[in-house]
Amino acid sequence: MIESLNPLLASAVAAAIPLILAALGELVAERSGVLNLGLEGMMLIGALAAFVAVAHGGGLVGAVLAAMLAGALIALVFGFVTLTLQANQVAAGLSLTILGTGITAFLGRQYVGFRAPASFVELPIPYLSEIPLLGPSLFSMNLLGYATLVLLAATAWVLYRTRAGLALRCIGESPTVARSLGLPVIPVRYAAVAFGGAMAGLAGCYYAVAQFKMWQEGLTSGNGWIALALVVFATWRPLRVGLGALLFGGVSALGLYLQAINVHVSVFALSSLPYLATIVVLVFISSDQNAIRRNAPASLGKAFHADS
Amino acid sequence: MNSATHKRTDSVPLIALHNIRKQYPAVLAVDDVSLSVKAGEIHAVLGENGAGKSTLMKIIYGAVRPDAGRVEWNGQLVNIASPGEARELGIAMVFQHFALFDSITVAENISLALPGKFDLKALAARITEVSQRYGLPLNPLRPVHELSVGERQRVEIVRCLLQSPKLLIMDEPTSVLTPQAVDQLFETLRILAAEGTAIVYISHKLDEIRRLCHRATILRGGRYIGEVDPAAETERRLAELMIGRDFPETQHHAVVAGGITLETMALSVPGDGPFGTALNRVTLRLHSGQILGIAGISGNGQAELLAALTGEFLVDDAQSIWLNGIPIGRMGASARRRLGMVYVPEERLGRGAVPPMTLTQNALLTGYRQGMVQRGLVNAVAVAAYAADCIREYDVRCGGTESPAQSLSGGNLQKYIVGRELRQSPKVMIVAQPTWGVDVAASALIRQQIIDQAAAGVAVLVVSEDLGEILEVCNQVAVIAGGRLSPVRDVSATNAQEIGGWMAGRFPTGDAVLMAHAA
Numbered sequence: 001m002i003e004s005l006n007p008l009l010a011s012a013v014a015a016a017i018p019l020i021l022a023a024l025g026e027l028v029a030e031r032s033g034v035l036n037l038g039l040e041g042m043m044l045i046g047a048l049a050a051f052v053a054v055a056h057g058g059g060l061v062g063a064v065l066a067a068m069l070a071g072a073l074i075a076l077v078f079g080f081v082t083l084t085l086q087a088n089q090v091a092a093g094l095s096l097t098i099l100g101t102g103i104t105a106f107l108g109r110q111y112v113g114f115r116a117p118a119s120f121v122e123l124p125i126p127y128l129s130e131i132p133l134l135g136p137s138l139f140s141m142n143l144l145g146y147a148t149l150v151l152l153a154a155t156a157w158v159l160y161r162t163r164a165g166l167a168l169r170c171i172g173e174s175p176t177v178a179r180s181l182g183l184p185v186i187p188v189r190y191a192a193v194a195f196g197g198a199m200a201g202l203a204g205c206y207y208a209v210a211q212f213k214m215w216q217e218g219l220t221s222g223n224g225w226i227a228l229a230l231v232v233f234a235t236w237r238p239l240r241v242g243l244g245a246l247l248f249g250g251v252s253a254l255g256l257y258l259q260a261i262n263v264h265v266s267v268f269a270l271s272s273l274p275y276l277a278t279i280v281v282l283v284f285i286s287s288d289q290n291a292i293r294r295n296a297p298a299s300l301g302k303a304f305h306a307d308s
Numbered sequence: 309m310n311s312a313t314h315k316r317t318d319s320v321p322l323i324a325l326h327n328i329r330k331q332y333p334a335v336l337a338v339d340d341v342s343l344s345v346k347a348g349e350i351h352a353v354l355g356e357n358g359a360g361k362s363t364l365m366k367i368i369y370g371a372v373r374p375d376a377g378r379v380e381w382n383g384q385l386v387n388i389a390s391p392g393e394a395r396e397l398g399i400a401m402v403f404q405h406f407a408l409f410d411s412i413t414v415a416e417n418i419s420l421a422l423p424g425k426f427d428l429k430a431l432a433a434r435i436t437e438v439s440q441r442y443g444l445p446l447n448p449l450r451p452v453h454e455l456s457v458g459e460r461q462r463v464e465i466v467r468c469l470l471q472s473p474k475l476l477i478m479d480e481p482t483s484v485l486t487p488q489a490v491d492q493l494f495e496t497l498r499i500l501a502a503e504g505t506a507i508v509y510i511s512h513k514l515d516e517i518r519r520l521c522h523r524a525t526i527l528r529g530g531r532y533i534g535e536v537d538p539a540a541e542t543e544r545r546l547a548e549l550m551i552g553r554d555f556p557e558t559q560h561h562a563v564v565a566g567g568i569t570l571e572t573m574a575l576s577v578p579g580d581g582p583f584g585t586a587l588n589r590v591t592l593r594l595h596s597g598q599i600l601g602i603a604g605i606s607g608n609g610q611a612e613l614l615a616a617l618t619g620e621f622l623v624d625d626a627q628s629i630w631l632n633g634i635p636i637g638r639m640g641a642s643a644r645r646r647l648g649m650v651y652v653p654e655e656r657l658g659r660g661a662v663p664p665m666t667l668t669q670n671a672l673l674t675g676y677r678q679g680m681v682q683r684g685l686v687n688a689v690a691v692a693a694y695a696a697d698c699i700r701e702y703d704v705r706c707g708g709t710e711s712p713a714q715s716l717s718g719g720n721l722q723k724y725i726v727g728r729e730l731r732q733s734p735k736v737m738i739v740a741q742p743t744w745g746v747d748v749a750a751s752a753l754i755r756q757q758i759i760d761q762a763a764a765g766v767a768v769l770v771v772s773e774d775l776g777e778i779l780e781v782c783n784q785v786a787v788i789a790g791g792r793l794s795p796v797r798d799v800s801a802t803n804a805q806e807i808g809g810w811m812a813g814r815f816p817t818g819d820a821v822l823m824a825h826a827a
Contacts, residue, residue, distance in 0.1 A: 167420060177409060180371065180391055180401075
């Protein structure tokens with residue numbers, strides 16, 4: 001009986017991985033005070049870059065590098081617009097999503113319909129993968145999946161155990177105070193935004209060369225928005241991002257699982273489940289305003305300029 | 309005391325500013341000002357709001373760059389381009405608005421300002437050591453949002469001390485301290501000066517400057533006026549040098565207390581947000597013609613009390629707040645204003661006035677019942693006349709009725725807001741921090757207005773952190789600490805020492821008052 005849950009858990013974890021990647025990057029950017037709503041756009045750009053890299057023989061390493069570089073570059077453009085030119089972050093972020101969606105649909109037309117010549121394959125860890133339930137899900141992932149867990153731990157460690165992480169959180173709380181202490185507000189925000197872009201790119205890479213192993217328009221199917229919601233759900237704490245992603249991944253997987261065991265529910269109802277779950281969970285989280293105020297970066301989304 | 313630490317009188321000053329000039333788009337903030345401070349000297353910088361003190365300090369600290377003039381450090385010409393460079397030279401600053409992050413611990417806050425290895429355990433030990441040596445007790449592991457304002461200031465000072473500064477700048481350090489804490493701070497500063505640290509001390513409190521400082525540089529309207537030995541001058545003389553004319557003395561009137569106007573009965577209110585303080589059975593009575601001052605260090609329930617009284621927060625029990633015999637606990641702010649309540653909040657920009665809107669538009673915000681709106685339409689002529697009257701009667705220095713609120717200095721905006729509220733013929737006036745950050749002359753005018761209103765029969769509640777102000781303006785005083793209200797005393801029957809002790813939370817509980825009321 002327990003074995004019948006294996007596919008459900010495995011696909012929950014598989015769906016959670018890219019969400020964790022994208023949400024972690026966004027979390028770091030938001031912790032520094034920058035709200036980047038362009039997550040979906042950056043993920044699509046990363047996905048296309050990764051697919052183009054493997055399609056032209058760049059291999060998996062090439063795909064990862066191309067995706068992260070493309071994500072970081074487009075994020076830096078966003079950074080220039082919002083940090084240097086001080087444009088409104090919400091408007092700039094939305095534009096970035098629209099730009100990413102449009103430009104990847106246009107540039108990616110010639111790649112539609114081909115299979116990725118190389119892709120990440122599952123690498124079960126000997127012995128650990130024999131553990132019931134956890135074995136076939138957590139210990140039978142592909143390389144990107146394991147890397148995601150390492151990145152999750154590393155991000156939490158940097159944010160809470162290093163001076164750089166402390167400085168980043170403080171810049172998100174009050175850039176004015178940070179500047180009066182001599183912390184480099186704008187450079188740190190640029191770095192955080194670029195990190196967010198690279199991680200979103202990596203999430204896109206996961207969709208293109210690990211999960212779907214192909215390119216098509218709108219490949220990320222709105223998961224960027226779920227990752228954004230996930231950051232709020234996690235009240236800006238990295239480890240809770242991991243838990244939240246598993247929950248959302250589980251809901252997505254549940255739809256496929258129900259179909260597989262012949263429970264007849266409308267396909268459309270099932271595919272709307274993750275989004276419904278997002279709304280329910282956000283309402284639930286928002287009912288505790290104190291938890292949000294304690295952890296939310298106080299100057300999130302506000303432009304900062306030093307007086308001189 | 310004053311001459312004891314002048315060790316190197318003939319030597320080169322530690323820092324010397326020559327002919328500094330800084331022009332902002334609308335105002336010439338600093339015009340040809342010079343200042344020099346020697347090692348071991350406590351040097352006051354005196355001036356009204358807008359005299360250029362803050363700009364001058366920001367120039368020393370590298371946060372603002374001067375348009376003209378020279379800065380010399382130990383006789384060497386230097387260019388201090390950022391706070392980081394100032395820190396490398398050995399300049400540290402205690403900010404008026406604390407430069408602390410609420411969500412992290414004391415040690416983490418301090419670590420951000422110190423170079424070297426990131427080791428919070430070792431740092432915590434150093435913090436404890438330094439804080440004991442200078443008599444500034446601190447727990448390095450507590451998050452800052454749990455600390456009182458006095459403790460936060462200790463964090464700022466300890467942070468500066470750990471940088472072993474050669475020059476320490478203190479901007480209005482005592483505005484939020486109890487009298488006992490001020491004495492302790494002065495002791496620390498004297499030890500530092502005796503060890504050779506130069507201290508630049510900015511304050512509006514002339515008695516403190518006379519007690520503490522060796523020399524004082526006086527600025528007025530961005531210009532250098534002179535340098536004096538503050539201990540050799542009277543407070544009155546110092547004030548006149550600052551404002552450049554005779555200083556008006558507060559005129560008191562005989563108090564004729566009338567009936568109860570505003571009353572709370574065992575008012576309990578939950579804390580506002582995770583860092584708020586819940587009100588615990590606050591009972592107070594405000595009579596017409598009387599000024600009741602509520603002293604206390606901020607964060608002890610003042611925000612919650614003001615929100616409950618003014619209707620920004622509706623309490624559960626309508627009958628826990630009464631205004632002229634009407635229970636108002638469930639009424640909104642607008643309904644309470646209709647009953648004759650006016651309110652001057654602590655935050656001038658954002659709550660007392662909308663920053664980017666003009667003074668005329670801001671007059672409409674609370675004054676719209678004064679014939680400014682007819683059949684739902686705004687009468688622009690009446691609004692402009694109202695704004696112009698406020699500006700004239702309350703001596704508001706501004707660019708006219710169409711200036712945006714944010715373009716006014718703190719003192720002038722406060723005069724405008726007080727004028728806007730008082731012209732509505734109130735029955736009850738609630739004022740929070742009436743002269744916080746307001747200079748001597750404007751403070752005197754605002755305080756006089758409050759006193760005159762009470763004499764005309766208005767009941768006034770003043771909530772202030774400035775004990776000196778409460779003792780000067782009010783007839784009665786109570787203290788709020790930890791969300792509880794102390795017994796009420798006549799100002800003539802108490803003193804700063806007693807009230808200062810109460811501010812630290814040591815007072816008999818107010819239940820006796822409550823029992824008497826119930827009986």
